[in-house]
Amino acid sequence: MKKPFEAGSGWPFDVTGSAGAPPRKRQAVAETKQPDSAVRQPTHYSEQQNQEDNTLVQSLIGLGAFSARKSYYPELLEKIDELEVEKERYQWLFENALHGIFQASTHDGIRNANPAMAHICGYRNATEFLRAMHSVRDDLFDVADDFDRLMEDLLDHSSIRSFETRFKRNNAQEPVPVSINVLLKDASQGLVEVFVYDITERKRAQAAMARINTELEQRVTERTRELEAAKQEAEAANLSKDKYLAAASHDLLQPMNAARLLVATLQEKQLGPDNQILVERIHTALGGAEELLGDLLDISRLDANAVxxxxxxxxxxxxxxxxxxxxxxxxxxxxxxxxxxxxxxxxxxxxxxxxxxxxxxxxxxxxxxxxxxxxxxxxxxxxxxxxxxxxxxxxxxxxxxxxxxxxxxxxxxxxxxxxxxxxxxxxxxxxxxxxxxxxxxxxxxxxxxxxxxxxxxxxxxxxxxxxxxxxxxxxxPLIGNLQPRFDRARVLVIDNEESIRVSMISLLQAWGCQVITASNGEVAHEAWLSFQPDIVMADYHLDHGETGTEVIRQLRQQHPDMLYTPTVLITADRSDPVRQEIQQLGAARLNKPVKPAKLRVLMSYLLDRD
Missing domain, CATH: 3.30.565.10 (Histidine kinase-like ATPase, C-terminal domain)
Structure with a gap:
């Protein structure tokens, strides 16, 4: 068994007292102050020896031959009693502390430990713990490198706070995580005092928090994947909606475009008053329907972020x-x-x-x-x-x-x-x-x-x-002044709808134009060879996936001189890709249903520029 920690070693109290003992006062030595005749001397002491002992005690406590110093004797005894009470209080705190406390030396190993320290390491009491601890490095520290690193830092700083490591436990139990504060008392003897805090619950909480964070990260990752999939699905839906709107625009506005052109043709003719009123009412009704469809399509595309x-x-x-x-x-x-x-x-x-x-x-x-x-x-x-x-x-x-x-x-x-x-x-x-x-x-x-x-x-x-x-x-340019400009102007109209071709022929001929029509690119090529148009008007959506822009590109490749021929693309598709495609072609664009007045102004501008 290790030697008990002694008072002279720097430990603040004597560890040999009983735990839980209430503070008590030493029996006053003053009680022995009785007349000399009443003190019974041991029979085996000689008178000379007794006198020498009294002289030694008097010399130690400062009395000597001066009787005046005896007046300090009660105060000295009172101080001694106070020190005794303080020692017993510290001893009680040591024994009943909630955290582990031990003193160790690099020469002797662990010299002393309190019950809490024993319990932390899985021992029943301090005595059992001290018997098992032969080497602090090998028997207490679960990771020997932690001990070496701790001692190096301790020599540099004299004290270490909140050093986290793991201590071994009795009967091969799971090591216990601890946080320790270490104070170097005597560097020459390697004497240290250590206060130990069991941080098992904190580590469990940290592990639980790390587990929760990992689970949250996994959930966030999964949710991000779900949101990304939802975003892609929404983008696909928007794209599909945009295509649907483009198709709906074409299908809804195509017959209206034909009707508008036919009404414009009727407005150019000399009709009776009754018929003229009917034509104007049809024109007004078509304008209202056109505005409604156009606005509905526009606001749908804006709400679908398709613009x-x-x-x-x-x-x-x-x-x-x-x-x-x-x-x-x-x-x-x-x-x-x-x-x-x-x-x-x-x-x-x-x-x-x-x-x-x-x-x-x-x-x-x-x-x-x-x-x-x-x-x-x-x-x-x-x-x-x-x-x-x-x-x-x-x-x-x-x-x-x-x-x-x-x-x-x-x-x-x-x-x-x-x-x-x-x-x-x-x-x-x-x-x-x-x-x-x-x-x-x-x-x-x-x-x-x-x-x-x-x-x-x-x-x-x-x-x-x-x-x-x-x-x-x-x-x-005013409408009334545009009529002479179109005399004998050759116009090629490319559209897959027969009703549109018929309507455009009627309207443009009423304006004094010569008109030839084509339903696709092949017919347009033949028309170009025989007609040599001054201006080309092509619908964007033709049959079998063919587009007006493709037809114009093919005609320009086949007939390089067509590069300088004014071109107008007419479409009900108001999407950005179609608009950019027409712009890159260098052609003018008209939205369906075509307003005759706007068409007339545009033709006048293009033919005059040409």
């Missing part, structure tokens, strides 16, 4: 002039004056989507303005350019301004005799503006008029351009 903005820099005049050309005859027919203020500014946006916003503004202004005028223009607003459409209509009450941007919401003050629309135009404006990041503004006064505007990033002005000044209507 991708193509942001670029361009001159604002590229928007305003075509917009004015498109709506000037519409406004004239409604008895309104349409004016435009030109601009030499450049802006940054998607020209196609921005044109859709402005077109809806102008269309609504003409629809709701009974008399007066509609103005298209723009003005600077800091780093932005505000494109606006103002009218002299009845105005919009303030509490209704938020309502008009919702689906199928429309005011009841549309001008009599004009289409009321379906209430989707401004809903489309709201979605497009949000997609482009442009802010839309509404300023209206009841009985005065309204102004709708959208603000876009402004760039530097075009060089060598005149300042803003009103652009007069007579500077633009």
């Amino acid at each position: 991708t903005p193509d942001v670029e820099e361009f001159a604002v005049a590229e928007l305003l002039q075509p917009l004015f050309s498109e709506f000037q005859p519409v406004a004239e027919q409604a008895g309104l004056e349409l004016r435009m203020v030109g601009s030499n500014h450049r802006i940054r946006s998607d020209s196609r989507l921005l044109m859709r916003i402005l077109r809806n503004f102008v269309s609504n202004a003409i629809r709701y303005t009974p008399s007066g005028r509609v103005l298209i223009g723009c003005r600077r607003k800091g780093d932005e350019l505000e494109l606006m459409v103002a009218d002299s209509g009845p105005g919009i009450a303030e509490h209704l301004r938020a309502e008009i941007f919702r689906e199928f919401r429309q005011l009841d003050n549309a001008t009599k005799g004009r289409s009321k629309g379906v209430g989707l135009g401004l809903a489309i404006v709201e979605r497009i503006s949000r997609m482009l990041g442009h802010q839309v503004y509404v300023d209206s006064r009841v009985g005065v008029g309204s102004r709708f505007s959208v603000r876009v990033p402004r760039l530097e002005n075009l060089p060598n351009q005149a300042t803003e000044q009103p652009l007069k209507a007579d500077t633009l």
Whole structure:
């Protein structure tokens, strides 16, 4: 059995006392202070020996021959009693501590340990634990390298806190994880004092947390895979929906396109008053149906995220002039004056989507303005350019301004005799503006008029351009002046629908054109050889998967001189891929159903440019 830890070794208390013993006071030596005659001396002591012992005790406690020092004797005894009580208190704490405590030496091994230390290592008591501990490195530490690393750090720092390792346990039980604080008491003797904390529960909690984290990571991985699969499925569904919308656009608008062209042909003829009224009503009904289908298809594509903005820099005049050309005859027919203020500014946006916003503004202004005028223009607003459409209509009450941007919401003050629309135009404006990041503004006064505007990033002005000044209507090509331009113009129409070919022949011949038609690329090749057209109009979707763009490419390869022939692609597919394909071909694009007035303006522009 190891030697008990001694008081002189640096351990703060004597470990030989009994655990749990209440503090007690040493019996006062002062009780022996009785008259000399009452003290019984041992018979085997001689008088001389007794005197020598008294002299030695008196010398140790500082009395000597000076009787005055005897007055300090009671205080000394009181201090001794206090030290005794303190020692017993420390002894009680050592025995009953919840954490393990032991003292060890590199020479003698573990010198002493408390019961808690024994229990941590699976022993019944401290005595059993001390008997089993011959070497701290080999018998206590489960990983010997931990002991070596601990001793190296201890020599450098004199104390180590929160050093985690594992201690061996009795009867080959699972090692116990511990955190220890070590204090080097005597480097020469390798004497250390160690306080041990059982961290089994903490390690279990950490293991459980690690297991939970691993499970969470696995779940996140699985959920990510599920979300990725769902995303791919949604993208596939969107793609399928986009294809469906394109097919639906073609199938729904194709017969309407034929009807619109036939009605336009009838409008060119001299009819009786009754028949003329019927034709105008058919024209109005077709316009309403066309607008409904177009808006429904547009808002479906916007909601399906099937529209991708193509942001670029361009001159604002590229928007305003075509917009004015498109709506000037519409406004004239409604008895309104349409004016435009030109601009030499450049802006940054998607020209196609921005044109859709402005077109809806102008269309609504003409629809709701009974008399007066509609103005298209723009003005600077800091780093932005505000494109606006103002009218002299009845105005919009303030509490209704938020309502008009919702689906199928429309005011009841549309001008009599004009289409009321379906209430989707401004809903489309709201979605497009949000997609482009442009802010839309509404300023209206009841009985005065309204102004709708959208603000876009402004760039530097075009060089060598005149300042803003009103652009007069007579500077633009008007429908009435276009008829002579089409005299004997040769037009090749490529379309797989017989009704469309018949309608285009009737309309274009009424405009003074010579027309030849083809149903596919092979027939178009033969028509080119015999006809040599001045302009080619091709439907995008033909039979058997053939497209108008493919036919135009083949014709250009077979007839290089066709590269300079103006080409128009007519389609009901408004998707971005189709738009980009037509743009790369260098052809103009018209959406179905074709508006005869717009077709006429476009033909005039292309033939005049050619």
